Each structure stands twice: as C-alpha cells, then as structure tokens.
Amino acid sequence: xxxxxxxxxxxxxxxxxxxxxxxxxxxxxxxxxxxxxxxxxxxxxxxxxxxxxxxxxxxxxxxxxxxxxxxxxxxxxxxxxxxxxxxxxxxxxxxxxxxxxxxxxxxxxxxxxxxxxxxxxxxxxxxxxxxxxxxxxxxxxxxxxx
Numbered sequence: 001x002x003x004x005x006x007x008x009x010x011x012x013x014x015x016x017x018x019x020x021x022x023x024x025x026x027x028x029x030x031x032x033x034x035x036x037x038x039x040x041x042x043x044x045x046x047x048x049x050x051x052x053x054x055x056x057x058x059x060x061x062x063x064x065x066x067x068x069x070x071x072x073x074x075x076x077x078x079x080x081x082x083x084x085x086x087x088x089x090x091x092x093x094x095x096x097x098x099x100x101x102x103x104x105x106x107x108x109x110x111x112x113x114x115x116x117x118x119x120x121x122x123x124x125x126x127x128x129x130x131x132x133x134x135x136x137x138x139x140x141x142x143x144x145x146x
Contacts, residue, residue: 033056034056036051037049039063040060040122046062047060047061047063047120048061048063051077051079055124057121057123058121059079059109059119059120059122062118078113079111079112079119081107081108081121082107082108082109085105085107086105086106087103087104087106088103088104088105088122089102089103090102090103090125091142096144097130097146098129098130099128099129099130100128100129100130100131100139101142102125102126102128103126103128104122104124104125105121106121106123107121109121128141132146
C-alpha cells in the first residue's frame with residue numbers, strides 16, 4: 001500500500017516539476033461510413049471509391065468528367081499500396097469538445113496482377129483528443145477552451 005501511494009505521489013511530482021501534459025493525445029479509429037461509388041474530392045480532381053476494407057480504409061480510381069476513366073479501371077480486386085506515404089489531416093471546429101484533429105494516410109496503389117496504376121489508397125481516419133497542459137483549460141493544439 002505504501003509503495004502504491006509513494007509511486008503515485010512521485011508520478012504527480014514528476015508531472016508538476018516537468019510541466020508535461022497530463023492527458024496525452026490518444027488515438028482512436030473512427031469508422032466513418034464509406035461505400036463503393038462514393039466520390040472523393042482531392043486537389044488533383046475527383047476520385048471514386050472502388051474498394052472498401054473492413055477498417056474503412058479504401059481504394060479509389062480517377063473520375064474524369066463524371067465518368068470513371070476506362071483505362072484506369074481494373075476488374076482485379078487485388079490492389080496494393082506502393083511508393084511514398086503522405087498524411088492528410090483535418091482539424092475539427094472549436095465546438096468539438098472531444099477531438100482536436102484527425103489524420104489518415106494517402107498512398108498510390110496498383111493492381112497486383114496486371115500492374116495498372118492510377119489508383120489511390122486512403123487509410124482510415126485516426127482521431128486525436130484535445131491535449132491540455134497541467135492546470136490549463138485550453139487545448140495546446142487548437143486553442144479549444146473547456
């Protein structure tokens with residue numbers, strides 16, 4: 001019992017003396033509904049969702065003039081991500097009391113069998129909670145006030 005109290009008080013003293021964040025930003029996967037046929041608006045144009053995984057990550061193909069580009073489509077279902085990974089972030093408005101921002105990965109993809117490229121792989125969103133410094137009610141990431 002004494003060891004438990006001693007370790008808890010030691011931890012509290014370390015937090016106070018170092019002035020670190022008491023509530024570290026924890027991540028949680030959010031399963032937003034994505035389905036085949038949804039249109040994703042990107043910087044380079046529009047993409048249409050062609051395959052959705054169980055964790056709500058998905059693959060897209062380019063959509064040009066509201067039609068799926070025939071040369072970019074593939075009947076194969078074995079798509080793989082390749083190349084460099086880029087992060088896509090999205091901040092919430094300051095009225096969200098739980099989450100500060102979210103991030104997902106975006107990567108080029110190709111068919112494993114026929115090697116056609118032009119597809120994209122979007123990872124599922126990972127949400128990050130507000131992070132408050134010790135004895136503060138303002139999020140240090142976005143400025144949200146409790």
